[in-house]
Amino acid sequence: KKQEWAKLKDEPTVTSEGDHVELAANIGTPEDVAGVLNNGGEGVGLYRTEFLYMGKNQLPTEEEQYDAYSSVLKQMGDKPVVVRTLDIGGDKELDYLDLPDEMNPFLGYRAIRLCLERDDIFRVQLRALLRASIHGNLKIMFPMIATLEEFRQAKAILNEEREKLISEGYEIAGDFEVGMMVEIPATAVIARQFAKEVDFFSIGTNDLIQYTMAADRMNERVSYLYQPYNPAILNLVNNVIEAAHAEGKWAGMCGEMAGDEIAIPILLGLGLDEFSMSATSILPARTQIRTLSKKDMASYKKQLLSMGTAEEVVEFVKEKTQSQ
Numbered sequence: 001k002k003q004e005w006a007k008l009k010d011e012p013t014v015t016s017e018g019d020h021v022e023l024a025a026n027i028g029t030p031e032d033v034a035g036v037l038n039n040g041g042e043g044v045g046l047y048r049t050e051f052l053y054m055g056k057n058q059l060p061t062e063e064e065q066y067d068a069y070s071s072v073l074k075q076m077g078d079k080p081v082v083v084r085t086l087d088i089g090g091d092k093e094l095d096y097l098d099l100p101d102e103m104n105p106f107l108g109y110r111a112i113r114l115c116l117e118r119d120d121i122f123r124v125q126l127r128a129l130l131r132a133s134i135h136g137n138l139k140i141m142f143p144m145i146a147t148l149e150e151f152r153q154a155k156a157i158l159n160e161e162r163e164k165l166i167s168e169g170y171e172i173a174g175d176f177e178v179g180m181m182v183e184i185p186a187t188a189v190i191a192r193q194f195a196k197e198v199d200f201f202s203i204g205t206n207d208l209i210q211y212t213m214a215a216d217r218m219n220e221r222v223s224y225l226y227q228p229y230n231p232a233i234l235n236l237v238n239n240v241i242e243a244a245h246a247e248g249k250w251a252g253m254c255g256e257m258a259g260d261e262i263a264i265p266i267l268l269g270l271g272l273d274e275f276s277m278s279a280t281s282i283l284p285a286r287t288q289i290r291t292l293s294k295k296d297m298a299s300y301k302k303q304l305l306s307m308g309t310a311e312e313v314v315e316f317v318k319e320k321t322q323s324q
């Protein structure tokens with residue numbers, strides 16, 4: 001099997017009818033890039049920048065961040081690299097920020113909420129990213145966006161820093177894409193309104209599932225409710241993809257679900273444009289996608305979205321994909 005996968009390393013990801021989708025990888029550090037390229041990744045769909053901030057006792061400097069972002073961009077060449085701005089808080093703590101304990105950290109002060117308030121921290125990261133933008137194909141996305149105001153504020157700060165850097169004499173890439181993660185149900189529900197203002201969506205199912213099902217992603221006692229194939233999740237995902245396409249934008253997914261064997265045929269049928277997963281899942285996913293017909297999967301869309309349970313969805317997908 002490994003040999004079969006290896007043959008596809010430099011092949012495009014196409015369905016049985018030749019439709020292309022992008023298979024990208026999730027990374028945490030510049031050292032992860034080698035694995036992405038070795039596994040035939042067509043891009044980085046999620047660069048989790050938290051690791052730059054973790055495991056140390058102070059914030060990373062602008063130069064440290066610039067070096068890390070530049071390294072990833074240079075290694076990837078002209079392949080797209082989606083960098084997610086700082087997503088700290090929730091399950092990821094930073095001792096040196098001395099944040100107060102919260103009753104519900106996952107519903108609390110984290111990610112973009114923290115960045116918009118501590119814009120001193122946020123601006124340093126944005127400066128480093130803007131300066132690194134000339135070294136490759138950068139796209140920036142903001143995590144945990146709940147409202148349109150948050151997205152507008154974050155983008156305004158990015159533009160302020162861009163202007164400042166230009167007046168300081170730095171060279172910045174002209175017009176890289178700025179998007180957001182869809183991981184809070186509120187944004188999936190009114191994705192149409194967001195789609196007018198973002199350049200792309202990346203669906204973060206790890207959080208989207210926990211918030212939609214009200215089931216803590218770390219709590220084993222409620223893990224039975226953590227259902228990627230629940231029709232509620234599929235309907236939200238579909239809403240996001242349709243909203244993006246209606247505005248001529250693209251929609252990707254960077255949660256675990258994007259690399260899942262049962263989910264892939266469904267997502268293909270819903271029209272997902274980019275699948276971002278752990279590097280080692282890329283070749284198996286490419287192998288699977290080559291056996292699937294996007295047209296067939298799309299023809300099941302209505303049926304899948306109107307199902308009542310996750311179990312029904314799984315049974316249906318297994319039955320439809322076995323014969324292919």
Ligand code: PEP
Pocket residue numbers: 046048087183203204205206207208254255256
């Ligand atoms: C997600 O929520 O799906 C996601 C990709 O982000 P993280 O797992 O880092 O929260």
Ligand code: MG
Pocket residue numbers: 183204206207
């Ligand atoms: Mg998340």
